[in-house]
Amino acid sequence: MTQQNVIDDLKKSQILELLEQGKRIDGRALDEPRKLTIEVNAIPKANGSARVRLGETETVCGVKIQPDRPFPDMGDKGIFICTAELLPLSHPSVETGPPGPDVIELARVVDRGVRESHMVDVSELVIEKNKSVVGVFADIVVVDYDGNLFDACSYAATVALLNTKMPKWEMKDDVPTLVEGAESDLPTSTIPVSVTMAKIGNFIVVDPNADEWASMDSRVTITTDSDGNIVAMQKGGHDGFTLDEIIKCGELSVKVGAQIRETLKQATEGSQ
């Protein structure tokens, strides 16, 4: 057993003892997310960007927009792609090289949350049907790790997209040509918010920090849209949830999601 595992085991019993008394290791209520700090347009060279701190987890998202060829079976829709990368400076255990399963899951879950909410209206991203469309790339990097990357990445992507200015292209001689000074807001509708909950023992905690993340038995990430619908979910970890627990998590994700959506909106409005 490594030294880290021993520490995790000791921490876990401490976390569990505290939870029995209704407390968390960092003093939060069980359904209380950490402080969310948002810097909008942190990367002026990107078409949209945000630097987000959730507790001490820090992420940066930059959105790049450029003309692209449509996917063969979707000539009447633009392209939306969301990636996430765990940078080696974010934690001592992160190594350079191709991403592992955890990071691939992270990127796919964040992508799914934004995609399935239909936040970005890809049908408005067509320059010429079947020939040329607009590609929207939201690239997220994790700069500092303190647990719950799912939500920190998701918030960064959402705020960056809400603040994205889209250039305009027109077809000239079969080539998409930039129209100067014709920027508009990226067509977005609903605001997806993911809320990740960890199950530790028989307790459900919202927005687990690094210690809670290392001690949890299982987790679930639930994304809701502005109407309070659930649009995406991902369960992880080595244990399961009961039906009652999952229903409770669904309710929590709507309630906590609504608070966070207000914070994301305020950050966006404050910048305009």
Add this chain to the structure above:
Amino acid sequence: MGGRDSTMVLLDENGIRCDGRKIDEPRRIMIKAGGLKNADGSAYIEFGDNKILVGVYGPRDVHPKHMSNTDTGILRVRYHMEPFSVGERKNPAPSRREIEISKVIKEALLPAVILDKFPRTAVDVFIEILQADGGTRCAALAAASVALADAGIPMRDMVAACAAGKAADTIILDVNNEEDQAGQADMPIGYMPNLEKITLLQLDGVLSPEEFKKCVETGIHGCKIVYELQKKALQEKYFQNGGNQ
């Protein structure tokens, strides 16, 4: 350097450059020591519109093990640009350019760090370019030195860095992106101000021997300006009174 016929006015009749600077004036530079929770040492630099984050880990175990050296610690540097850091989205995979820059930055830092007290270990320097605007390698090198000092790695001297170059037939300090694209020469310099040693030197462009000498001198002058800001960043973190005696 194919942009010599550019129509952009790089230097006007009053000796003012395209971004409003004088010929010997660097861009706005802000350096902050620390800032990352997990890294053993870190630094953030804004050098004009460049925004760069550096994290240092170590001395720590070497993986893969065959890279370790029984006589000394090793230094590893990764320079990496985010996909959103440049005009057109960059493929996230490391490019040949990034691999070369990682190597020259490593070799610019090696003369400064004292690693023989840490055999079989590695010091890892991770450089992340959040936004690039010409001169990233110098800004990255300057920030990496501060992050190494912040990590408590013993050093012989700080490595300061600044580029000099030539645009509109004039030697200028701190070449920006436009001057790099349309100018005549770009010479990034890394320099240890107390040991008076140049540890990074590259050049692309054409310079006469006289211009070459002037360019190196101009670059070293810029390094000395950067050095003061590096010291200030560390003093602000480690002395409550900001280093004022």
